[in-house]
Amino acid sequence: MNALETLQHYFHYNEFQSGQAAVIDDLNKSQDVLLTLPTGAGKSICYQVPALMNNGLTLVVTPLLSLMEDQVRHLKAFGIKQVAALNSFNTKKERQHVLKHLSQLKILYVSPELLQQDWILKRLKKLYIRFFVVDEAHCISQWGHEFRPDYMKLASVLHSLRHPTLLLVTATLTEDVKRDIFEHFSERNILEHLHMIDRDNISFIVEKCVSNMEKDRYIVDCLSAYHVPTIIYFSSKKETERVSHHLRTALPDHRVAYYHGDLENNERMLIQQQFLSGELDVICATSAFGMGVNKRDVRLVIHYHLPTQIESFVQEVGRAGRDQLHSVSISLVTEHDRLITERLIEGEMIEEAVLVQLFRLLDQYPEIDMDEFVDRHQLNEVHRRYLQNYLENHDIINDNKTINHHNVTEFFKVEWIETITKRQQFKRKKLLELLLALNGDRCIRRSIYQPFQTKIKDAPFGCCSVCGFTLAQFNPIQLQTSTEKLSWEEKLLKRLRPHSEALDWKGERDD
Amino acid sequence: MFRYLVINLLHTIKSNRSPAAIYHILTGKKSSQTIQDLHVFQLHSYYRLLPHLTRQSFDDVINSIVDEGLMMWVNKKDYTLTDAAMTYLTIQTNTTDYFHSLTHTIDPSAKYIFTERLYLTIQTFTHRVMNERGFIPVTDDVTIQAFVKQYYHVHKQQLSDWLEACHTHLYKVLITYPEHDRHIFLDRLSTYRHSGQSFQQLTDRYGSHEADLRLTLALIERDLFIRSQQQTCLSDLLPGKQTVLRYPSLMTRSAQKTHQLVMRGYSIDELIQARQLKRGTIEDHLVEICTLEDHFKLTDYVNEDKIAQIETYLSTRQTQKLGEIKRNLPAAISYLDLRLVFAHYQKRLYK
Structure with a gap:
């Protein structure tokens, strides 16, 4: 099968979307590629098709566990069963199951931290790895908006796998990040496939509000006028619940639910599935929602709170209008949003005071217990890995925790503190950039896409609120919902014997 | 219904344990204490009934029971049920039918x-x-x-x-x-x-x-x-090999390893050495093994005089609060002595 036949056979699409075929050709010729495509433009097809066409295993490194699970489920739903995921959330049973069938797999998703482990590397080295895909490749860069310390070791992993063809994928590539990526993989000859990521079917609105109450009111008004598939983004889990309850009362015809990382896995999956299949209209979510959710007809993305940088904003907005129909992004901003977001940034970073404590331990003791240190300072998993990697990369500690005091110099300490201070400043700069893009008097579309490309496409449906677009110009197809009022016997029959229903009522559908 | 279940269970454990013990039973915590509670209060059929119940939901119900005057806190951990709760339990008798599946113990x-x-x-x-x-x-x-x-x-x-x-x-x-x-x-x-x-x-x-x-x-x-x-x-x-609930399967994996050594007659110090675990952990394991294993030889770990002293005391007292019992016994008797004899005593009592 050639590439097109593979696409048609496995994915039931008639043709490639723009950009895909060229990347697949290069990969098949064993050419390393750096690829940017807008969110939802089918990045994964670019490696899934070659993976299915060629011998050997395709390894996909992705930092997002939910994305990994979604991709595997998604492929299995297409009937492609030789796929699996390995990450730290696998149960022992699941992991054994995957390892046992490793040689039969075509695509294996794996988290970057697992790739650091010898036992898995050893298994992988025995296999023929055809493609090595790095998803969310901006995570390699310190200047990427989601820097992952584990990504810093990918080049050496790649080396130990006898150089499979490399594909680096991201939706958000700035110049800084690109430089870092090329430096990291300096021994490879990487071809660029950079596509414009701006979305011309999305119109942008920024609405200034004075309080949360005003935001609530705005959303109720907006949704009563527009009953369309909607995602509302929050930075607080509590607020997703509060607003979701509020909307359910205020808009009884809308099917509303909330989604955040504290929900049980099973509950999250049900909500996601309902939204995908059109059984839910409005979802109040934190940024945990949306990765890999490929719903094509999301018409409205509302930001109740802003994320911490333009890159995340672009990704979240990009979940709207994947069917190319007109869609709208609304950002509700208040003066004190900035404080909330600043606090978020502080939470993400390691504080200087923590480093000072760490230095004290390094000076005084022969060895260090990282777990205990992390517990005492209530650091999260990302922090822990960051500290561990930094110490290992500077030959301060090795596996048996023994401290190499010789390397704990004043210079080392000063340099480290400088690094995190710089990163703090960098994060603040990124936040400011987003706030300026949304609050300035320049075209919003131009401001948010400019960091990624110099040219911006014209917006056929209306550009942004600065350029004169108003919500009144938005005229989407609206949803009609009816709530089913069935007796329990009817429900049981309908759920368990859908086929008899189809026979009885000659295929009449109720949605 | 959940309220009824909780009040009923609070009534069963008769203020001997804090309400959290019920939460641990319902969610199926694999700790020595919880497994001991199953035996002491004969609550096997409730074990892991609601594995995903959140602590928040449970605490909410406890709080509402308190607010409605069915339960009172004596101090931070101890509670008593009020007369209103007793009345509530008798009025709700028609629920026994509802809970009929709980009369079977399942795996x-x-x-x-x-x-x-x-x-x-x-x-x-x-x-x-x-x-x-x-x-x-x-x-x-x-x-x-x-x-x-x-x-x-x-x-x-x-x-x-x-x-x-x-x-x-x-x-x-x-x-x-x-x-x-x-x-x-x-x-x-x-x-x-x-x-x-x-x-x-x-x-x-x-x-x-x-x-x-x-x-x-x-x-x-x-x-x-x-x-x-x-x-x-x-x-x-149904899963192929229908495993009937046996007590050893309840034993934590770590305790099972200790159990192997106990059967070979290791002393406490030898166990600590061999398992590279803290004394407290080994003691927990011993209590767990004592609760679950019929052939556990109590006299290997507690001398017979002490056993007699403790048992005599236990047979005259109603309380199941270890702290209270400990205070009333000679200082030479350690907590471990007491816990082991107590577990042993409970086991025989229910046989």
Whole structure:
């Protein structure tokens, strides 16, 4: 099968979307590629098709566990069963199951931290790895908006796998990040496939509000006028619940639910599935929602709170209008949003005071217990890995925790503190950039896409609120919902014997 | 209903333990203390009844019970039930029928496997009978998925027969439950063109507390599981080697390792050395082993004089609070002595 036949056979699409075929050709010729495509433009097809066409295993490194699970489920739903995921959330049973069938797999998703482990590397080295895909490749860069310390070791992993063809994928590539990526993989000859990521079917609105109450009111008004598939983004889990309850009362015809990382896995999956299949209209979510959710007809993305940088904003907005129909992004901003977001940034970073404590331990003791240190300072998993990697990369500690005091110099300490201070400043700069893009008097579309490309496409449906677009110009197809009022016997029959229903009522559908 | 269950359990443990002990039993915590509680209060059939119950939901119910004057806190951990609670329990007697499935002790892990298989089979078969291939499975457990895949291949020619039989069976079971519960069970099912409702959605729709919803589902699932042990159309979904609940299977894995050494006659210090564990952990293991193992030789770890002293005291006292007993015994008797003898004593008492 050639590439097109593979696409048609496995994915039931008639043709490639723009950009895909060229990347697949290069990969098949064993050419390393750096690829940017807008969110939802089918990045994964670019490696899934070659993976299915060629011998050997395709390894996909992705930092997002939910994305990994979604991709595997998604492929299995297409009937492609030789796929699996390995990450730290696998149960022992699941992991054994995957390892046992490793040689039969075509695509294996794996988290970057697992790739650091010898036992898995050893298994992988025995296999023929055809493609090595790095998803969310901006995570390699310190200047990427989601820097992952584990990504810093990918080049050496790649080396130990006898150089499979490399594909680096991201939706958000700035110049800084690109430089870092090329430096990291300096021994490879990487071809660029950079596509414009701006979305011309999305119109942008920024609405200034004075309080949360005003935001609530705005959303109720907006949704009563527009009953369309909607995602509302929050930075607080509590607020997703509060607003979701509020909307359910205020808009009884809308099917509303909330989604955040504290929900049980099973509950999250049900909500996601309902939204995908059109059984839910409005979802109040934190940024945990949306990765890999490929719903094509999301018409409205509302930001109740802003994320911490333009890159995340672009990704979240990009979940709207994947069917190319007109869609709208609304950002509700208040003066004190900035404080909330600043606090978020502080939470993400390691504080200087923590480093000072760490230095004290390094000076005084022969060895260090990282777990205990992390517990005492209530650091999260990302922090822990960051500290561990930094110490290992500077030959301060090795596996048996023994401290190499010789390397704990004043210079080392000063340099480290400088690094995190710089990163703090960098994060603040990124936040400011987003706030300026949304609050300035320049075209919003131009401001948010400019960091990624110099040219911006014209917006056929209306550009942004600065350029004169108003919500009144938005005229989407609206949803009609009816709530089913069935007796329990009817429900049981309908759920368990859908086929008899189809026979009885000659295929009449109720949605 | 969950409220009734909790008050009933509070009544059973008779203020000897804090309410949290009930939470640990319901969620199936694998600690020595919880397993001991199962034995002391004979609550095996409640073990892991609600594995995913959140502490928050549980605490909410406890707080509401306090607010309504059914329970009072004596101090931070100890409580007493009020007369109003006793009246409440006698008025609610018609519920015994509702909880009938709790009279059987079951193996919670077998029930888990059965239930997950059932839900995934229903989801798969209803989709396939409509020629729909793509859906996101309700469970990520690969062993469950592998089973259903095989099961599907066996039944793929008779999907509608299977669904019809399942429909009839569910009808028979559900009709024995209140209408409200039947709806909850059916709304939670994921089938063709209907994704199961999440707990937040069921809470909104029916105004029930999440804990009540979980209990409703757990009781129906349990009922289906128990009935399947007689021949029903769902019996094929039972895990192959039907493991009957045996006490050693309750023992934590770490305690099992210690147990091997105990059988070889290791002393406490030798155990600490061999297992490279803290003294406290080894002591917990010993108590666990003493509770669960009939051939545990108490005299290997506590001398006979002490055993006699403690047992004499225990036979005259009603309390089960170790702290109180300890205060009334000579200082030479350690907590470990007391815990071991106590566990041993309880074990014989219930035999």
